[in-house]
Amino acid sequence: MARLAADGVSLTVTLVIFGPSRSGKSSLLRGVHDRLGDGPGTVRMADATPFSPLDWLAIDLGVIGGRNATVHLYAVPGLAAYDSTRRLLLSQADGVVFLADSQGSRLEANLDALRQLQDHVLAREGDMRELPIVFLYTKQDLPSDLVLPLAALDEALNFRNAPSFTGDALRGTGVRDALQAALTLVLRRLAVTTEPADVAGFGAG
Amino acid sequence: MRVLEPWLADPLAELLRESSARLALVMTSSGQVIAQHGFTRSLDVMAAAALGAGILATTGELARVVGSGRGFGAVVHQGSAQGVWLAGFDTPRGRWIGLVVFGRESSVGLVRMFFERFADTVTLVAPPVTAVREVLAEGFERELDASLRALFGRS
Numbered sequence: 067m068a069r070l071a072a073d074g075v076s077l078t079v080t081l082v083i084f085g086p087s088r089s090g091k092s093s094l095l096r097g098v099h100d101r102l103g104d105g106p107g108t109v110r111m112a113d114a115t116p117f118s119p120l121d122w123l124a125i126d127l128g129v130i131g132g133r134n135a136t137v138h139l140y141a142v143p144g145l146a147a148y149d150s151t152r153r154l155l156l157s158q159a160d161g162v163v164f165l166a167d168s169q170g171s172r173l174e175a176n177l178d179a180l181r182q183l184q185d186h187v188l189a190r191e192g193d194m195r196e197l198p199i200v201f202l203y204t205k206q207d208l209p210s211d212l213v214l215p216l217a218a219l220d221e222a223l224n225f226r227n228a229p230s231f232t233g234d235a236l237r238g239t240g241v242r243d244a245l246q247a248a249l250t251l252v253l254r255r256l257a258v259t260t261e262p263a264d265v266a267g268f269g270a271g
Numbered sequence: 272m273r274v275l276e277p278w279l280a281d282p283l284a285e286l287l288r289e290s291s292a293r294l295a296l297v298m299t300s301s302g303q304v305i306a307q308h309g310f311t312r313s314l315d316v317m318a319a320a321a322l323g324a325g326i327l328a329t330t331g332e333l334a335r336v337v338g339s340g341r342g343f344g345a346v347v348h349q350g351s352a353q354g355v356w357l358a359g360f361d362t363p364r365g366r367w368i369g370l371v372v373f374g375r376e377s378s379v380g381l382v383r384m385f386f387e388r389f390a391d392t393v394t395l396v397a398p399p400v401t402a403v404r405e406v407l408a409e410g411f412e413r414e415l416d417a418s419l420r421a422l423f424g425r426s
Contacts, residue, residue: 102422127418131411135418140384155384242423246415253411 077133079252081245082155083141084183085165086175090204090235091141094165095123097238098139098245127249131257137249156186161198161252163244165235166223168203168213176223194226198251201230202244207237274306282392283308286371290385293353294372296320299365300327309372323357323370347379356382360390363397 083091102125127135140159142152156162162183166176187194203219214222216232224230229247233240274280279297283306287295294309298320310316330343345358356371356379369389373382 125422127415127422130414130418135415242419246419249415249419250412253415257411 077130077135078138079135079160079249080138080140081161081163081248081252082159083139083163083165084152084156084179085204086167086172086179089165089167089172089176089179091165094202094204094235094238094241095139095141097235098125098241099123101238131253137245139245152182153186153189156183159197160256161200161248163248164199164201164223166201166203166219168205168219168232169208170212170214173214173222180223198248198255199226199228200244200247200251201228202235202240203230203232204235204240206232206239207234272306272308276305278396279306279393282389282396285392286385286389289388290371290373290382291377292371292373292382294319294370296323296370298324298368298370300324300359300368305367319370323368326357327359327368345383349379354379354382356386358386358390360393362393367393 083094085091123139125137125139127137129135140155142155164180164183166172166179184194187197201220201224203214203216206213216230220227220230229244229251231240231244231247233244235241272280272283274283283295283297286292287308295307296304296310296316296319297306298304304316304320307316310319326346330346334343345356347357348355353372353374356373357368359366359368361367369386371382371386373379
């Protein structure tokens with residue numbers, strides 16, 4: 067969970083990029099990495115190996131709310147083989163960016179992924195309604211007859227009226243807005259509800 | 272596996288199992304060993320603990336010199352066949368250090384992820400202490416917006 071370190075200095079937020087297979091999760095992380103690689107934020111990529119079925123990126127946000135804030139972004143392949151990895155990641159997640167494939171032909175895959183997300187949240191004895199989530203509808207750069215518009219995707223997937231954005235993971239459009247919305251939801255919650263149990267003293271990370 | 276504090280055994284076993292790490296060592300920031308797995312000679316344990324604590328202390332001082340505040344959270348040494356993950360974490364018993372040796376069957380990302388889980392668990396199962404209520408200072412949304420604008424530019 068989000069960590070307000072007992073040293074009074076640091077804050078770490080974990081966001082999980084979740085979605086169906088081939089919706090652009092890894093592309094999103096690599097796009098962010100390519101974009102920020104030479105920027106002021108500290109960006110690191112996990113080393114991808116066959117034994118490490120996840121992508122990871124840490125971004126130094128600077129001072130947020132009086133803390134040195136870092137956001138960790140995780141993405142796992144949407145394949146069922148990585149179910150346990152997804153479950154573990156979600157158990158640590160402060161928020162989720164749900165990447166839905168905008169193609170009409172992928173609507174059922176999006177719904178399946180959303181159901182999996184709900185199952186994982188239930189498994190950690192959580193409530194989907196309590197999980198900060200935003201939607202990013204990817205592949206909007208495809209021809210318009212192949213993709214659904216924002217309103218239709220919201221109608222089909224976004225039952226809780228969460229913040230939603232259209233974009234393109236490869237080019238990075240919509241990514242900043244989605245990340246900002248997700249971080250804002252997490253931090254608002256943290257600012258209001260932080261209890262002693264959430265206060266850990268870790269500098270690692 | 273040998274543990275000074277019995278409640279550490281399960282979290283450490285889980286860290287090793289899930290991350291596929293080869294060796295693990297938990298020590299105080301002064302290098303006193305609290306738990307270890309995989310080392311076959313006590314001399315190796317003592318040497319690794321002392322060197323690990325020394326490395327973190329050195330990088331902490333380096334961080335101070337270059338203005339990185341409290342220090343670097345973790346240090347990774349990546350070799351051709353094995354890597355070492357070294358990180359400090361605060362517990363109700365004070366600041367501890369974890370040293371994890373991993374091979375090609377694992378990775379930095381995997382070790383890091385399960386190490387953080389281990390650190391979380393240690394705090395949970397350790398005897399409780401009174402924590403101070405902490406909240407974010409006001410104005411964080413404006414600061415977040417400014418930070419992301421600076422990182423991404425206005426797209």
